[in-house]
Amino acid sequence: MSAMTNPVAIVKGAVSLVIGLGVTIKAFFSPVITTQYPRAEINISPRFRGHTKLVGDKENPDRTLCIVCGMCEKNCPSGAIVKVEGEKKEGEKKKTATAYILDFTTCSQCGICVEVCPTDALAFSAEYNRAVYSREGCHFDLVKEYEKRKVH
């Protein structure tokens, strides 16, 4: 007997349909679980890899921990770190970064620069919704970004 003429199969099928309706109506009355993105944002995992950022010096918040050693620039497999420049300020032993340009178009967030940094001056930011108008817009100056963060 086929499924259409077997009474047992028909009753079983009908019961399964009712169970299915129960599942969806339960979901209908459950709270919404989506985040309304531009209005609200979810918390990003601490291990999320955005573009790299420079970490500030806790003792002297005016400068970052970067000592302009150039290790990251040398070790970057994609050559994404375009320029690391710095100067020696008076009364300080280490150099201070004045420009640190990351070409985000070629960066693959591999993390070698973060690992190799002797002063732990690099870290991954949690920024994930950055938009730019041109290829050049992806050349982030991390020092400038640090200054901006410092002000806030």
Next chain:
Amino acid sequence: MNELIDKIVGIVGWEAIRTILGVVGVLIVVVFNALILTWAERKVSAHIQRRIGPKEVGPFGLLQPIADTIKLIAKELLTPQNVAKPLYFLAPVIVFIPVMVSFVVIPFDARLQVKDINVGILVILAFSSLSVLSILLAGWGSNNKFSLIGSVRSVAQNIAYEIPLLLALLSVVLMANSLSLKDIVEAQKGVWYIFLQPIAFLVFFIAGVAETNRTPFDLPEAESELVAGFHTEYSGMRFALFFLAEYTNIFIICAITTTFFLGGYQGPILPGFIWFFGKTYLLVFVILWFRWTFPRVRFDQLLNFSWKLLIPVSLLNLIITGGILKL
């Protein structure tokens, strides 16, 4: 003022005024229903998937359908090159007319009915089967394989499901002893027919869902297989007319179910039309709920379900009803 009214009545007669008012009223109900249903469909689907759905345009996204309508009206009417022009242009018009006619006989309230025809249900069934014709025209005229497959499926499906639909209604007609929708509602003063005819109700509702081409019987449109089925080649306002007809068909099926099985406009305290629309939209919600619960049936399952199960069951139900009434 009264003189003016008397004068106008003297010239055109009450019957003409009644007809004009009826047509305007029906148009308003049709358009509002379609607007509400497009919104409701998106909201229901969203909440079943635990999303919010439209929320930006107006409070709770209530103005979203109006934004959609403006977009559809403003869109260019694209006519593909090798379509059969007369058929292609005619189909969206034909799909809409039978839908409008069905509204004439539906009793929204004890005194709110465009015309009480003594073969009311025949009018609805006769005209609703016309919409198959327009689907076939659309499919054939579009000169597109997806459209044609969709429309051929639709014809096979609607022929198969019209029979149980009719047989289920017939057993109610036997009990009420009338084909007029108003008489049938009046006959349910004490007990609704859903309690006396539960099998007929089930068969009718299932066949009704199939007749309106809704999931799980949406093979004529089958987005995942046929792009959009018979209305693949239609855009802008022509597409909107098909859409309008589809949503109005849903309303009509639910309204007939309310009239035949749920006591129509009858209910305590509240005015009749509130009861009528409340019951109807409850059923509409159930149909939307079906859509987001059940997967589409296969074509052989669809036809087997009608010919091997629904038709025998509804026939048996009709015979038993007739036998009991005769005793």
